[in-house]
Amino acid sequence: xxxxxxxxxxxxxxxxGSFSQQLHxxxxxxxxDQTFTGNVIVYLSKENKEPxxxxxxxxxxxxxxxAVKNMQPGQAIIIDN
Numbered sequence: 304x305x306x307x308x309x310x311x312x313x314x315x316x317x318x319x320g321s322f323s324q325q326l327h328x329x330x331x332x333x334x335x336d337q338t339f340t341g342n343v344i345v346y347l348s349k350e351n352k353e354p355x356x357x358x359x360x361x362x363x364x365x366x367x368x369x370a371v372k373n374m375q376p377g378q379a380i381i382i383d384n
Contacts, residue, residue, distance in 0.1 A: 325383040326367060332376035339374045345382060 328343055347365040367382045374380060 325381050327379045327381055329379045330374075330376060334376075336376055338376075340372045342368055342370050343374075343380060343382070344368045 326345055328345065330339070345367045347367075349364075369380060369382050371380055
């Protein structure tokens with residue numbers, strides 16, 4: 304019986320990683336026509352509020368960050384877990 308549970312656990316862990324979400328971030332050359340080096344931060348909110356207006360400790364929202372170097376306009380970066 305333990306082998307069956309262990310097998311089910313391994314299978315579920317294998318498939319859990321294959322369904323992960325990805326965010327593709329691109330900036331338009333009409334907004335900024337040079338290369339970009341720095342941190343790209345993505346905030347997700349259900350109420351369409353700015354992160355600076357949120358109270359600390361209340362209504363937490365997902366936040367993702369990635370460091371980029373020499374990102375070109377129109378070039379996509381992928382943020383995943």
